Amino acid sequence: MFHSYEEALNWIHSRLRFGIKPGLTRMEMMMEKLNHPEKQIKTVHIGGTNGKGSTVTYLRNILQQAGLSVGTFTSPYIEQFNERISVNGKPISDEEILTLANKLHPIVEEMDKMEIGGPTEFEIITAMSFYYFAYMHKMDIVIYEVGLGGRFDSTNIISPLLSIITSIGLDHTAILGDTYEQIAFEKAGIIKKDTPIIAAVKQKEAQAVIVKQANKMEAPIYLLDKDFTIAGYHSKSTTESFNLMSPFFKWEDLQITMFGKHQIENASLAVIGAEHLRDQFVSINDESIRKGLLLSRWPGRFEIISEEPLVVLDGAHNEEGIEALVDVLVNRYKGKKKKIIFAALSDKKTDKMITKLDQVASTITFVTFDYPRAADCRTLYKESNHPFKYQNTDWKKAILEHMENIEKDEMLLITGSLYFISEVKTFWKNFKK
Incomplete structure (x- = not known):
């Protein structure tokens, strides 16, 4: 018992x-x-x-x-x-x-x-x-x-x-x-x-x-x-x-x-x-x-967690999800440069997902997180052809660095695995405090 x-x-x-x-x-x-x-x-x-x-x-x-x-x-x-x-x-x-x-x-x-x-x-x-x-x-x-x-x-x-x-x-x-x-x-x-x-x-x-x-x-x-x-x-x-x-x-x-x-x-x-x-x-x-x-609201689905600067969480964890996300970014945020942080699970096919994100990102940073099936950020990094791509084993540090340097014409998008988004939500609550 x-x-x-x-x-x-x-x-x-x-x-x-x-x-x-x-x-x-x-x-x-x-x-x-x-x-x-x-x-x-x-x-x-x-x-x-x-x-x-x-x-x-x-x-x-x-x-x-x-x-x-x-x-x-x-x-x-x-x-x-x-x-x-x-x-x-x-x-x-x-x-x-x-x-x-x-x-x-x-x-x-x-x-x-x-x-x-x-x-x-x-x-x-x-x-x-x-x-x-x-x-x-x-x-x-x-x-x-x-x-x-x-x-x-x-x-x-x-x-x-x-x-x-x-x-x-x-x-x-x-x-x-x-x-x-x-x-x-x-x-x-x-x-x-x-x-x-x-x-x-x-x-x-x-x-x-x-x-x-x-x-x-x-x-x-x-x-x-x-x-x-x-x-x-x-x-x-x-x-x-x-x-x-x-x-x-x-x-x-x-x-x-x-x-x-x-x-x-x-x-x-x-x-x-x-x-x-x-x-x-x-x-x-x-x-x-x-x-x-x-x-109706649903956490982690194009959830705006900060208006100024603009920070968005989206649990786009497969190719179709990324397509839907990119469509929103293109149609609603044409005037914003998009700094992206991405994490995924290792059992996902991420190459096409990353290609789609590459097309809309001004910079893209690949991170890993503490989960048994989390993909290594180095593996994700290799799948990207973006001229301004980065990798970081410490996703919290990556978020903080982006927040310190974000400009008015930029937005920060944190996306990928829903398990990752869950961790980010908890971190963000403490960060706001």
Whole structure:
């Protein structure tokens, strides 16, 4: 039995040594031992390569504005571990994490001795969330973000009211496959029988896989640019504005405060999702949709942490994420020289990411950080062809040096791995003090 939050957290993190073990058998066993909490909550399931977290927060805010209590399960965390299980956007308490760990610990110890093997860190956290929302804090609805892939992800034991697939990109290729079709097949694994699926998948070959699986599961499917379309998109000083149309409704001048066309697409998925949930929750109205979008923020996604000088954090951790980031930089910050600090994980394909950053950077500095899979800054440095490229094993020192020398016509962009962005957020809080 654990007696403190720290003990509980250390135990949970110790399960990282089991790595990633795709499959649902261990989850199903834990659910059976917990009396199937996953069957006692209403859920929405959100998968995809990029945009999952943003789509979660758009939909959460819409539902909250409609007066609903909304739970969320997301990963990774940015500032605090407890964020992964949240109630109306607020992380659960340390005491609740302790209670959950003590509930799961004997079950995990028992499974460790079985042939099936013990659960991973992510499986334990997922099981904790199911138990929490079923027995400790009942919610009107819980939004589950897929951790990795979809078909064999530990969240994929739910029977949701609605499923959403945000996008398909070439990420985690060693596990999910190295083609859009293969990755789409894994993501499409969250499609359930007779359950509406909404998707913003663009590649034709990936889209075909999604549609085929939806048809197989007799699931109504709604595709961006086919069943609903975005129009009138334009950037304002502090917002993005767009119209959203389908055969059933037309929304004009919807506004969000997260920048980029990719965020418009994420927001549109949330709106279509909310429209589908109106039958279940009659309190969802037009005002809740508009206000929910406008109030949505998601840490680490083009997050402006300083206005003067301009400092931005963005967890662009794959090629598609970098493309979206570069698009915002080019369209919104033409007059700014862009000093970039970049860190990544060693299992990512970073060459194309770095090439794209090279094209917009005035200077680019590669750093490493304290994480088991963090890439060496020297490796990243070699992949860059920028005339003003630098490397630094001390990322905190790199940030401080940039802050000391930044000019009025410059901005500092800190980007790359979300695990890195998480560390920077903690550092920045102390730096501001």
